[in-house]
Amino acid sequence: MPSAEPAHRATRVFTVPLGSDFCDATVGFVLANCGDDPLGITRMTLLLPNNRAIKAMTEAFVRTVSPGLLLPKMVAIGDLALDEALGPILDPLSDDDVVWPVISPASRILLLADLVVKNRPTGQSVTAAESLRLARKLAEMIDELEIEQVDFERLKSLEAVAELPEHWLSAYGQISEIIPAYRTELANRKLLGPAERRNILLGRLEQRLRENPPSSPLIAAGITTSAIAVSNLLRRVARLPNGSVILPGVDLNMPEADWDALRPPKSEDGVSKPRRNAEVHPQFHLRLLLDRMAIARDEVATISSGAAPAMADSITDIFCVPERSTHWRELPPNRKKLAHVRLIEADDSAQEAKIIAVHIRQRLEHPGQRTALITPDREIAARVTSQLRRWGISVDDSAGKPLLQSPEGALFLGLANAVARRFAATDILEIAKHPLVRMKMDRLEWLNQARSLDARMRGPSVGVGIFAFADEIAKAADDALNLWWTDYSAQLSALDDGAKGGLVAALDALKTVADTLTDGQIWKGTAGRELARALAELGECNLSAIPMDDSSALPAIITELLSGAVVRPPYGGHPRVAIYGLLEARLQQADLVICAGLNETVWPQIAQPDPWLASAIRRHLGLATLDRNVGLSAHDLATALGAKDVVLTRARRDRGGPGVASRFLLRMRAYLGEALQQDATTPQLAALLDDAPKKLDFAPRPKPMPAAEQRRVRISVTDFDQLKSDPYSFYAKRVLRLRPMDPVDAEPDHKWRGILVHDILEKWFRDDKCAPEKLVARAEALLTNGALDPILRTLWQPRIADGLRWIAEQTQKLRDEDGRQLLIAEEKGSFELSGITITGRADRIDAAADGSLIIMDYKTGGSPKPKQINAGFALQLGLIGLMAERGAIKGVRGEALGFEYWSLGKDQKRGAFGYIAHATATKASDKKKAADEFVTFIAGQAEEALNMWILGEAPFTAKLHPEYSNYADYDHLMRLQEWDGRQSIAEADGA
Numbered sequence: 001m002p003s004a005e006p007a008h009r010a011t012r013v014f015t016v017p018l019g020s021d022f023c024d025a026t027v028g029f030v031l032a033n034c035g036d037d038p039l040g041i042t043r044m045t046l047l048l049p050n051n052r053a054i055k056a057m058t059e060a061f062v063r064t065v066s067p068g069l070l071l072p073k074m075v076a077i078g079d080l081a082l083d084e085a086l087g088p089i090l091d092p093l094s095d096d097d098v099v100w101p102v103i104s105p106a107s108r109i110l111l112l113a114d115l116v117v118k119n120r121p122t123g124q125s126v127t128a129a130e131s132l133r134l135a136r137k138l139a140e141m142i143d144e145l146e147i148e149q150v151d152f153e154r155l156k157s158l159e160a161v162a163e164l165p166e167h168w169l170s171a172y173g174q175i176s177e178i179i180p181a182y183r184t185e186l187a188n189r190k191l192l193g194p195a196e197r198r199n200i201l202l203g204r205l206e207q208r209l210r211e212n213p214p215s216s217p218l219i220a221a222g223i224t225t226s227a228i229a230v231s232n233l234l235r236r237v238a239r240l241p242n243g244s245v246i247l248p249g250v251d252l253n254m255p256e257a258d259w260d261a262l263r264p265p266k267s268e269d270g271v272s273k274p275r276r277n278a279e280v281h282p283q284f285h286l287r288l289l290l291d292r293m294a295i296a297r298d299e300v301a302t303i304s305s306g307a308a309p310a311m312a313d314s315i316t317d318i319f320c321v322p323e324r325s326t327h328w329r330e331l332p333p334n335r336k337k338l339a340h341v342r343l344i345e346a347d348d349s350a351q352e353a354k355i356i357a358v359h360i361r362q363r364l365e366h367p368g369q370r371t372a373l374i375t376p377d378r379e380i381a382a383r384v385t386s387q388l389r390r391w392g393i394s395v396d397d398s399a400g401k402p403l404l405q406s407p408e409g410a411l412f413l414g415l416a417n418a419v420a421r422r423f424a425a426t427d428i429l430e431i432a433k434h435p436l437v438r439m440k441m442d443r444l445e446w447l448n449q450a451r452s453l454d455a456r457m458r459g460p461s462v463g464v465g466i467f468a469f470a471d472e473i474a475k476a477a478d479d480a481l482n483l484w485w486t487d488y489s490a491q492l493s494a495l496d497d498g499a500k501g502g503l504v505a506a507l508d509a510l511k512t513v514a515d516t517l518t519d520g521q522i523w524k525g526t527a528g529r530e531l532a533r534a535l536a537e538l539g540e541c542n543l544s545a546i547p548m549d550d551s552s553a554l555p556a557i558i559t560e561l562l563s564g565a566v567v568r569p570p571y572g573g574h575p576r577v578a579i580y581g582l583l584e585a586r587l588q589q590a591d592l593v594i595c596a597g598l599n600e601t602v603w604p605q606i607a608q609p610d611p612w613l614a615s616a617i618r619r620h621l622g623l624a625t626l627d628r629n630v631g632l633s634a635h636d637l638a639t640a641l642g643a644k645d646v647v648l649t650r651a652r653r654d655r656g657g658p659g660v661a662s663r664f665l666l667r668m669r670a671y672l673g674e675a676l677q678q679d680a681t682t683p684q685l686a687a688l689l690d691d692a693p694k695k696l697d698f699a700p701r702p703k704p705m706p707a708a709e710q711r712r713v714r715i716s717v718t719d720f721d722q723l724k725s726d727p728y729s730f731y732a733k734r735v736l737r738l739r740p741m742d743p744v745d746a747e748p749d750h751k752w753r754g755i756l757v758h759d760i761l762e763k764w765f766r767d768d769k770c771a772p773e774k775l776v777a778r779a780e781a782l783l784t785n786g787a788l789d790p791i792l793r794t795l796w797q798p799r800i801a802d803g804l805r806w807i808a809e810q811t812q813k814l815r816d817e818d819g820r821q822l823l824i825a826e827e828k829g830s831f832e833l834s835g836i837t838i839t840g841r842a843d844r845i846d847a848a849a850d851g852s853l854i855i856m857d858y859k860t861g862g863s864p865k866p867k868q869i870n871a872g873f874a875l876q877l878g879l880i881g882l883m884a885e886r887g888a889i890k891g892v893r894g895e896a897l898g899f900e901y902w903s904l905g906k907d908q909k910r911g912a913f914g915y916i917a918h919a920t921a922t923k924a925s926d927k928k929k930a931a932d933e934f935v936t937f938i939a940g941q942a943e944e945a946l947n948m949w950i951l952g953e954a955p956f957t958a959k960l961h962p963e964y965s966n967y968a969d970y971d972h973l974m975r976l977q978e979w980d981g982r983q984s985i986a987e988a989d990g991a
Contacts, residue, residue: 011238011239011295011299012238012243012244012245013238013244013245013247013290013293013295013299013300013301014029014244014245014246014247014300014301014302014303015246015247015248015249015250015252015300015301015302015303016246016247016248016249016302016303017249017252017302017312017642018249018311018312018315018638018639018641018642019311019312019642019643019644020589020642021060021589022221022222022246022248022587022589023056023057023059023060023587023588023589024060024063024064024589025246025303026046026057026060026219026221026222026246027057027060027061027064027065028064028303029219029244029246029303030044030046030072030219031064031065033217033244038069038070039070041069041070041071041072042070042071042072042073043072043216043217044072044073044216044217044218044219045072045073045074045075045214045216045217045218045219046072046073046074046075046219046220046221047075047077047218047219047220047221047223047233047237048074048075048076048077048221048222048223049076049077049078049222049223049224049225049586049587050076050078051076051078052398052583052584053076053221053222053586053587054074054076056587056588057074057221057587058071058074077198077202077220077223077230077233078198099192099197099200099201099204100190100191100192100197101190101191101192101197102191102192102193102194102197103186103189103191103192103193103194104537104540104541105194105537105564106534106537106538106540106541106561107537107540107541107542108139108193109132109135109136109139109561110132110135110541110542110543110545110546111182111185111542111545112135112138112139112178112182113128113131113132113134113135113545113546114131114542114545114546115135115177115178115181115182116131116134116135116138116174116178117131117545117547119174119177119178119181120174121170121173121174127553127556128503128546128547128548128553128556128557129553129556129557129559129560131546132546132557132560132561133560134611134612136560136563136564137610137611137612138175138178138612140610141610141612141613142179142182142193142195143193143194143195144623144624145621145623146193146195146196146199147195147199147227147228147229148227148228148621148622148623149199149228149229150621150622150623152179152180152183154621164614164616164617168614168617171611171612171613171614172613172614172617174612175612175613198229199228199229202229202230202232202233203229203232205233206229206232206233206236209233209236209237209240209243210236213240213241213242213243214240214242215242216242217242217243217244218237218240218242218243218244219237219243219244219245219246220233220234220237220243220244220245220246221245221246222246222247222248222586222587223245223247224247224248224285224286224289224586224635225285225289226285226288226289226292228292230289231289231292231293232292234289234293235292235293235294235295238293238295245293246303247286247289247300248586248587248639249282249286249635249638249639249642250283250286250290250297250300251283251286251312251316252297252300252302253312253313253316254283254316254320255324258320258321258324259283259287259297261278261321261323262278262281262283262284262287262288262321263287263291278321279624279625279627279628279630279631280627280630280631280634281319281321281631281634282319282631282632282634282635282637282638283319283635284628284631285628285631285632285635286635311338311340311641311642312642313335314335314336314337314338314671314672315338315638315641315642317331317335317336317671318638318664318667318668318671319634319638319664319667325667325670325671328670328671333675336671336672336673336675337672337675338641338646338668338672338675338676339677340643340644340645340646341641341646341647341648341668341676341677342646342647342648342677342678342679343647343648343649343665343668343676343677343678343679344647344648344649344650344678344679344682344683345649345650345651345652346649346650346651346652346683347651347652347653348651348652348653348654349379349380349383349651349653349654349655350383351651351683351686352380352383352596352597352649352650352651353380353383353384353386353387354387354686354689354690355649355682355683355686356373356380356384356387356594356596356647356649357384357387357388357390357686358682358685358686358689359371359592359594359647359682360373360384360388360393360395360577360592360594361388361391361393362682363591363592364393364576364577366591368576369576369591369592370576370577370578370590370591370592371576371577371578371590371591371592371593371594372577372578372579372580372585372588372589372590372592372593372594373577373578373579373580373594373596374580374581374582374585374593374594374595374596374636374640375579375580375581375595375596375597375602375603376581376582376597376602376603376605376633377596377597377602377603378397378399378401378581379654380596380597381397381399381579382397382401384579384596385397385579388577390689393574393577394573394574395573395574395577395578395579396569396570396573396579397569397579397581398568398569398578398579398580398581398584399566399579399580399581399583399584400566400567400568400569401566401567402563402565402566402567403527403530403531403534403562403565403566403567404559404562404563404565406527406530406531406567407434407435407436407527408436408522408523408525408527408528408531409527409531409562409565409567410434411431411434411436411437411514411518411522412510412514412522412531412558412562413555413558413559413562414427414430414431414434415431415495415510415513415514416506416510416554416555416558417555418430418431418492418495419495419496419499419506419551419554420551420552420553420554420555421552422465423465423466423492423496424745425457425469425744425745426744426745428453428457428466428469428492429450429453429454429457429744431492431517432446432450432453432488433447433450436517436518436521436522437517437518438517438518438519438521439487439488439491439516439517439518439519440519446484449480449481449484449485452478452481453473453481453484453485454744455741456469456472456473456475456481457469457472457744457745458741458742458743458744458746459742459743459746460742460745460746465496466489466492466493466496467489469485469489470485470489473485491513491516491517492513494509494512494513495509495510495513497509498510498512498513499551499554500551502544502548503543503544503546503548503554503557504543504544506548506551506554507535507538507539507543507558510558511535526567526568526569526570527567530565530566530567531562531565534561534562534565538561578590582603582632582633582636585636585640586636586639589643590643591643591644591645592643592644592645592646592647593640593643593645593646593647594646594647594648594649595637595640595646595647595648595649596649596650597649597650597651598648598649598650598661598662598664598665599650599651599654599659599660599661599662600659600660600661600662600663602659602662603633603637603662603664604629604630604633604634604662604663604664605629605633606626606629606630607626607628607629609626633664634664637664647679648665648668650662650665698978698979699975699978699979700979701957701958701959701974701979701980702728702956702957702958702974702975703728703955703956703957703958704728704731704955704956705953705955705956706731706735706956708953710735711735711949711950711951712836712950712951713734713735713950714734714836714837714838714839715734715836715837715838715839715946715950716838716839716840717838717839717840717875717876717879717880717883718840718876719733719734720875720876720879720941720942720945721873721874721875721876721964722965722967723945723949724872724873724941724945724960724961724964725873725959725960725961725962725964725965725967726958726959726960726961726962726965726967726970727949727954727955727956727957727958727960728956728957728958728959728970728974729958729965729967729969729970729974730949730956731956732970732973732974733969733970735956738970738973740969740970753800753860754858754860756800757800757803757804757858757860757904758826758843758858760775760778760804761775761804761807761825761826761843761844761858762825762826763778764778765822765825765826765844766825770808770811770822772808772809772811772812773808775804775805775807775808776801776804776805776808799904799913800860800904802912802913802914803860803904803905803913803914804904805914806904806912806913806914807858807902807904807914810902810914810916814846818848818849819848819849820846820847820848820849820854821846821847822844822845822846823845823846823847823853823891823892824842824844824845824889824890824891824892825842825843825844826841826842826843826844827841827842827845827889827890827891827892828840828841828842828889829841829842829883829884829888829889829890830883830888831882831883831886831888833882833939833942833943833946834943834946834947834950834951835951836946836950836951838879838883838942840876840879840880840883842855842880842883842884842889842892843856843857843858844856844857844858844902845880845884845889845892846898847894848897848898851894852894852895852896852897852898853881853884853885853892853894853895853896853897853898854896854897854898854899854900855877855880855881855884855896855898855899855900856900856901856902857876857877857880857900857901857902858902858903858904859901859902859903859904859905860903860904860905861903861904861905862903862905863901863903863905863917864901864917864919866920868964869919869920871964872937872938872941873961873964874919875938875941875942877899877901877919877938878899878919878934878935878937878938878939879938879939879942881896881899881934881935881938882896882935882938882939884896885935896935898918899918899919899920899934900916900917900918900919901916901917901918901919902914902916903915903916903917919934920934958974958976959974959976959980
């Protein structure tokens with residue numbers, strides 16, 4: 001701490017109380033000190049906390065004074081170019097006075113990441129992305145040490161280190177190696193860290209002001225950080241003859257005992273350590289600042305009296321130290337109220353955003369009044385922005401949004417993801433359909449080709465990598481598509497090749513390909529310029545220090561490198577509506593202030609633990625604990641409560657689950673009780689925006705009635721089960737000819753597995769003459785298909801191989817013992833039934849020793865149950881038998897007496913894969929009679945279905961027999977969820 005000033009020197013420290021606009025009050029103070037000289041304001045200098053404060057103060061001058069007034073010089077003390085902003089005040093007197101420039105944020109993170117990797121304990125590895133995350137937290141810790149001016153030698157000599165657990169000792173050991181190496185490297189480069197450079201500049205400014213006090217007024221306004229260099233400067237400004245310090249929201253009504261309870265006591269080594277829980281108080285950081293300025297609270301004067309005493313007293317009571325809350329019950333009722341505050345609790349975050357939007361829309365009906373939404377939750381801000389568009393109201397979130405969430409950033413990251421995932425079909429299509437991508441083509445023409453590519457990539461992937469799709473696309477016989485794919489895939493190939501050369505080459509390839517695919521559009525606009533700036537900054541760094549052995553790490557590395565880049569909205573939003581984060585809201589005020597997201601972990605946001613310094617070490621060094629952020633959030637809320645009209649909102653649940661009300665809100669409830677006003681009107685208005693009729697008209701079960709000529713369609717033997725159990729699905733499939741599209745890059749499913757097995761068995765019959773030893777070998781060869789996911793291959797290959805081995809053994813056994821001969825496999829046929837053409841494909845037909853036919857159907861899963869067969873909902877096998885008996889299948893003639901399902905599923909009796917289930921519709925003892933009855937029964941069921949739906953006029957009712965319907969492809973088309981199970985409800989409502 002600097003030496004004490006003489007007692008006779010006056011200080012000029014002021015505060016703007018709650019309920020007054022800080023910027024307007026400061027403007028009034030500035031104008032009052034200018035006197036009658038119209039140019040006097042130009043000789044004034046205002047020290048403000050940041051560039052956002054400069055913008056807010058400028059707007060306040062514009063609101064307050066007449067047009068044409070010149071502004072004072074305004075400088076942000078957080079500016080790393082403070083020496084340039086202050087001009088002559090900090091001009092160096094000699095070359096020795098020149099302050100080294102600051103290291104760029106990207107260079108700093110990369111330097112620290114390199115040191116993290118090099119100083120990792122033996123046997124511990126760290127990925128590139130993890131090293132960047134640790135470097136970012138390490139940079140924050142170094143800034144804290146430098147802001148609090150903690151000597152590193154003191155950090156090294158801490159006695160408390162010996163008591164740390166092993167993992168903290170490991171982290172502490174790395175710090176001991178990293179920080180000296182970091183500072184040595186900065187010295188070699190003649191650079192400084194941001195906090196260190198700011199300390200030097202602020203210290204130099206304090207020295208200049210002490211040695212050569214300026215003749216013109218100097219006012220420090222809105223600066224609340226208690227950093228030592230800042231507090232020393234404010235201490236000096238407060239003691240200048242023409243200097244003033246204006247602080248926001250110093251609570252002059254707070255009881256002296258409570259104020260004293262916030263004082264950080266000094267330990268034996270002279271370091272101030274806050275009492276437990278003191279940092280959560282909204283006045284703690286102001287108390288710490290005044291102490292470091294050597295200013296007593298009774299020396300602080302008020303420059304505005306815009307707040308009602310009852311409001312200020314109530315806010316003081318709500319945020320009092322925990323011990324004093326016991327006095328709430330002794331306070332008179334007329335004190336415990338906030339008449340200007342209303343609370344709204346929404347069911348979910350979507351409803352909360354809608355309610356907020358209605359509040360904003362209502363306030364716009366009052367000319368000249370301003371509305372500010374303050375929230376730490378950027379998702380709420382985005383939801384409100386979207387809701388306001390329904391009225392054509394465009395509002396910008398001044399907190400900005402992460403670069404990687406913008407279209408430009410998302411495309412850049414999407415290209416990296418494509419490389420990491422070896423250009424999966426979904427990634428290729430995602431890039432092709434991105435709104436910025438067109439590659440020197442008309443956008444519509446480009447999208448037409450992208451849609452054609454989409455159609456070719458449906459279903460299980462044909463392989464891994466770009467070239468795996470070439471053959472599939474060539475099959476399309478579409479010259480335009482092939483030419484387009486040649487150009488597009490060439491860019492992806494260049495990206496793939498570049499990513500193999502390390503991080504530097506990967507970033508260069510990403511920039512080149514992104515530029516080519518978008519025809520340079522990716523660098524335009526606010527987000528494009530920010531992306532170009534961030535990449536240019538990275539280009540000046542030593543990226544080779546970040547190892548990237550595998551391109552799969554590229555997305556995580558880029559996410560870390562660009563995580564700090566934020567796209568700030570340009571000017572042009574609504575002039576009377578603003579959306580602020582907590583930092584942006586400081587020093588701002590409005591006629592209506594809406595504080596949204598009052599849930600724990602949102603307001604206050606809980607700071608993440610420091611991975612480098614244990615909590616005990618942080619307390620020993622006097623660094624801020626995790627509670628300091630809670631105190632700052634409390635001060636932000638207390639300041640917002642001082643507005644003329646305040647609405648507090650929270651959601652009982654968000655997309656993460658139920659939410660817990662903020663501790664601040666719980667305090668308000670406990671203090672105000674029933675006096676806390678609830679707004680019930682606005683939620684009702686918000687509900688009317690998307691109001692549904694009170695009586696819900698459920699969608700009826702579809703029962704289409706096509707014309708007679710539309711009904712006469714060709715039917716497959718596999719269609720009958722669908723026609724009888726779910727006529728609507730048959731109607732959509734055969735009459736409307738709607739085919740469901742497979743997902744892009746779909747995982748191989750049971751349908752795919754069935755096709756694979758049938759293909760193997762067909763080739764085994766055709767090419768291998770059913771040699772048992774060749775079936776499993778053929779299966780293993782096909783299962784090496786690159787399209788099959790390695791995990792699925794691991795799970796399926798043993799099951800399929802065991803099942804096929806059983807088929808080979810069973811085929812040989814029946815041939816040797818029963819004299820069965822395999823006649824045909826995978827053979828098509830057709831015949832007419834009641835004048836309708838019936839088509840089918842026989843999986844396999846054997847000839848028994850007596851010449852009769854045995855119809856077989858392969859199943860990769862379970863086989864139909866006897867109940868299903870007897871109910872007439874498994875007609876395929878019997879219809880194939882009827883087709884064979886009528887000679888409609890090439891190479892087959894005879895009487896069908898056997899019907900078997902050969903399943904590759906697990907036989908529960910013997911505990912192995914593979915079993916045979918026989919299909920019969922009766923329990924007749926005579927085999928031939930049973931077979932005749934089965935074929936007759938199946939034919940009768942088929943003719944009945946044809947007469948009802950194909951030749952008759954029966955409606956194609958959706959899910960007619962849901963117990964036998966396992967078809968879901970058309971459930972969405974029939975709007976199943978809107979009527980299934982609700983008919984009884986509709987009938988009850990009608991009654």
